[in-house]
Amino acid sequence: MDQHAARDGLSRRRPRPRAGAPAEDAQSKPAVGAPRRRADPRPPHEQVDVLGELITLCALRGSLDLRCQMAGDYLVDHPASTGGEAVFHMVLAGSCLVSPADGPSFVAASGALVLFPRGGAHRLSSTAPVRGRAWHSRAPGLHAAPWPAADVAVEVDLLCGRFRYDTAAAPILFDALPGAMHVPADTGDGGAGPISRLIRAEAEAARPAAVEVVTALTTALLVMALRRHLDTPQLGPGMLALLADRALAPSLVAMFGSPARRWTVATLAARTNMSRATFARRFAAVAGQGPAEILLAVRCHLALEMLRASRLSVGEIAAAVGYRSESAFGKAFARRIGVTPALVRRRWAQGDRREASPSGATAPLRGEPAPA
Numbered sequence: 001m002d003q004h005a006a007r008d009g010l011s012r013r014r015p016r017p018r019a020g021a022p023a024e025d026a027q028s029k030p031a032v033g034a035p036r037r038r039a040d041p042r043p044p045h046e047q048v049d050v051l052g053e054l055i056t057l058c059a060l061r062g063s064l065d066l067r068c069q070m071a072g073d074y075l076v077d078h079p080a081s082t083g084g085e086a087v088f089h090m091v092l093a094g095s096c097l098v099s100p101a102d103g104p105s106f107v108a109a110s111g112a113l114v115l116f117p118r119g120g121a122h123r124l125s126s127t128a129p130v131r132g133r134a135w136h137s138r139a140p141g142l143h144a145a146p147w148p149a150a151d152v153a154v155e156v157d158l159l160c161g162r163f164r165y166d167t168a169a170a171p172i173l174f175d176a177l178p179g180a181m182h183v184p185a186d187t188g189d190g191g192a193g194p195i196s197r198l199i200r201a202e203a204e205a206a207r208p209a210a211v212e213v214v215t216a217l218t219t220a221l222l223v224m225a226l227r228r229h230l231d232t233p234q235l236g237p238g239m240l241a242l243l244a245d246r247a248l249a250p251s252l253v254a255m256f257g258s259p260a261r262r263w264t265v266a267t268l269a270a271r272t273n274m275s276r277a278t279f280a281r282r283f284a285a286v287a288g289q290g291p292a293e294i295l296l297a298v299r300c301h302l303a304l305e306m307l308r309a310s311r312l313s314v315g316e317i318a319a320a321v322g323y324r325s326e327s328a329f330g331k332a333f334a335r336r337i338g339v340t341p342a343l344v345r346r347r348w349a350q351g352d353r354r355e356a357s358p359s360g361a362t363a364p365l366r367g368e369p370a371p372a
Contacts, residue, residue, distance in 0.1 A: 050243050050256050051230070054173045055223060057301045058165040059308065062215040062222075065162065067144045067203065070096075071155040073126050074134035081119025086163040086174065089114045089124065090218060092200045094156035099123040100180040111185025111196035113221045117177040118170075119162070126155070142203055142211050159203060159214070163222060172301055173226075176238035183225045195221055237288025239297075245286050247272055251279070255298045260322040265291055300336040303329070307344045314341045 070076075080101070081087060089098075091112045098114050099105040101121035108114050116122060126134075135152050139145035147154060165174060185193045199217050202210045235241040242252045250271040255263065268291055269279035284290050289297075299321040306317045318329035334340050 050239075050249075050253055051226060053256050053302075054239065055226070057305050058170070058173055059305075060219060060222070061164045062219050063161055063164070064141055064159060064211055064215060064218075066138050066140060066158075066160045067142060068136065068138045068158040068160055069144055069147060069154045069156070070126075070134065070136045070158075071149070071152050072134040074136060075123065075125040078122050078124070080121040081162070083119065084164060084166075084170070085119050086165065086222070087116045087119045087122075088161055088163065088218065088222070090159040090161075090196070090199060090221075092157040092159060092203055094154065095127065096156045096158070097125045097127045098180070098182070099125065102179050106182055108182060109184065111193060111200075113181075113183040113192070113196075113218070113225065115181040115183070115222065115225060116179065117174045117181065118179065120179045122180065124158075142214055143206070144203075159199070159218075161215075161218065163219070166304070172239055172297060176236050176240045177226075177229065181225050181229065183221060183228065192221060192224055195224075237286065239287070239294065241286045241288075242283070242294070245282075247274070248279075248283060248286055251283065251291070252294070252298075255295050256302070259299050259302050260320060262322070263291075263295055296332060296336055299323075300333050303333060303341065304337060304344065307341055308348050314345075317341070 068076075078087065089108070091108050091110055091114070093110050095107055095109040097105055098108050099122060100116070101123075107127060135147075135149045137145040137147050142159070144157070183192055185196045195217050199214050202214050202217070207213075229235070230240060230244045235244055239252065242248050251268040254261075254268065254271045261267075265280055266276050268283075269276045272279055274282070280291065283294075287294055303317050303321045306312055306320065307314075310317075312320070314330070315326040318324075318326045321329070323329035323332070330341055337344070
């Protein structure tokens, strides 16, 4: 096995194991407390919910910022966030024009979810040109503030908030998404519409724990948006593209299902019923990286979740994701994630998740002074 293969954990052949090389899953015992994966009689592509794994790795934390109601010729600019969050707007009633800074404008109607996966700059405005008077009310949280104009009807009612996520996991999921995502209430799958109506009902009623209910329902819409995106032809290179490729998906599922195995290009190709050369070419074209780099990413991000959610030692986690040497694992992890495993665990123990600043949901309406 050459130096590059040993470094990334993807074997070219089967030499005698050495310190720092990934462990052979058939010969190594799982670390005490590590997740045990039982034999699964289903086809390989059905054995592991990879999209669910990716969402878990991102450690999503949803929150509501504002309830906004507007009428007239309104315009609201939202600056880009500083990273580590996805900004969203839920249209409870009416419609508005959404203009991303880096993409075409579109109209979001009642029941739609508008998501900016990386918190990109955007503008919300009336569909007519901005030239007249605007009315608005804004209040933190879920419930609307008093409407200022008795003789003017509310034209658009929005819930604005954000999903914070672990920035180390962003390249594995959120960086592969478009700058703006629009999920209409009628998506054809029968799910988004009922959820949107439930969110509106909770927003209108003063029920206990309504904010928690709405946050959970909005998270469900986000997951549905991700599932829907897998069926679109606009996927960029990355794990989502691998997952959407029916021929290559079994190789990614295999990596997630058995991260400690000594995977080779040949054994991964066998999962897809392709020749080694065909698999390597197609994998690189779809993922934008080779199998070794993707395997390293899978192992390191699974380890990241174990560091956050378990009490396993760093050495036990290293073994669970395929490394015999804690030192070799630490170097590979730091190269991929940017910090050492020990620092990740220390930050989480101290409650420091390197969360980004609040989203642009408090941006001023045109003509208003910006907050100090």
